[in-house]
Amino acid sequence: MIVPIIGNVAYSITMDPTVWIFDDRKIILEEAFNESDKLEESDTLQEAAERWDRAISRQEKPPVNKSLSRHEREDILKYSYVMPIDDFLNHAEINSDATHATIATDSGEVRITLQELYESYLLFAIDGKPLTDDGPVHLMYKDGSNRDTPLKGVNKIVIN
Numbered sequence: 765m766i767v768p769i770i771g772n773v774a775y776s777i778t779m780d781p782t783v784w785i786f787d788d789r790k791i792i793l794e795e796a797f798n799e800s801d802k803l804e805e806s807d808t809l810q811e812a813a814e815r816w817d818r819a820i821s822r823q824e825k826p827p828v829n830k831s832l833s834r835h836e837r838e839d840i841l842k843y844s845y846v847m848p849i850d851d852f853l854n855h856a857e858i859n860s861d862a863t864h865a866t867i868a869t870d871s872g873e874v875r876i877t878l879q880e881l882y883e884s885y886l887l888f889a890i891d892g893k894p895l896t897d898d899g900p901v902h903l904m905y906k907d908g909s910n911r912d913t914p915l916k917g918v919n920k921i922v923i924n
Contacts, residue, residue, distance in 0.1 A: 765780065765781060765782050765894065765899070765900040766778050766779065766780050766781075766900070767779045767781065767886075767900055767901055767918060767919060767920060767921065768920055768921070769852060769853065769856045769921045769923065770920070770921070770922055770923070771862075771865075771866075771921075771922040771923035771924060772858065772859045772861065772862040772923045772924060773856040773857060773858050773859060773862075773923050774856065774857035774858075774859065775855065775856050775857055776856070777852055777855055777856045779852055779886075781847070781886065781888035781889075781894065781895075781899070781900050781901050782888075782894050782900075784845070784847050784888050784889070785840055785845065785888075785889055785892065785894075787847070789847060789848065789851065790845045790846070790847055790888075791845065791846050791847070791848070791885070792843045792844070792845060793843065793844040793845060793846055793887065794843075794844075796846045796885055796906070797906075797908045797911060840892045841891060841892035841893075842891070842892065843889075843891070843892065844887065844889060844890045844891060844892075845887070845888060845889045845892075846885035846886060846887050846888070846904065847885065847886045847888055848884075848885055848906075849881065849882070849884050849885065849886055849903075850882050853881065853882060856923070858878065858923055859923075862878060862923045862924060863877065863878060863924065864876065864877055864878060864923075864924045865877075865878060865880075865881045865921055865922065865923050865924065866921075866922040866924055867881075867903060867915055867918055867920075867921055868918070868919055868920035868921070868922065869915055869916060869917040869918050869919065870898070870916070870917030870919065871916075871917060874915055875924075878923070880905065881921070883905060883906045883907070884903050884904060884905055884906060885903075885904045885905075885906060886901040886902070886903060886904075886918070887901060887902040887903075887904055887914060888900070888901050898916040898917050899916075899917065900918070900919065901918045902914035902915060902916045902917075902918065903915040903918050
């Protein structure tokens with residue numbers, strides 16, 4: 765159930781989507797696409813500046829819930845969740861000559877641009893449960909263009 769980011773990067777990253785349910789960066793699936801519709805250009809620039817700041821200061825650790833109340837634990841099981849992929853890509857430190865990514869899935873490989881990859885979510889839980897049949901993650905574009913037909917069965921991301 766792990767998804768490595770390998771290839772033309774300074775550091776290979778191994779993502780474990782089974783623990784993301786406790787990560788504060790997760791976004792409820794329905795809210796993820798509502799928010800992307802409302803983003804303005806200034807918000808996009810602000811996010812890019814924040815990503816840059818995080819990439820520069822490697823001291824920052826991923827935000828993780830320390831403890832959950834009973835109500836919060838029950839709520840987790842009600843929703844489907846996505847995780848923005850950009851933090852993981854920033855930690856891998858993609859080399860400047862990289863231009864594309866190859867997404868390895870159970871049904872083959874798909875080549876996308878790095879921009880498309882940065883502007884993607886990884887669906888990792890449906891109704892609070894990990895994707896077991898066609899997982900470990902699905903890749904969905906933040907603009908919602910492939911929301912009904914995400915890349916399923918993603919098991920490796922190779923930066924080219």
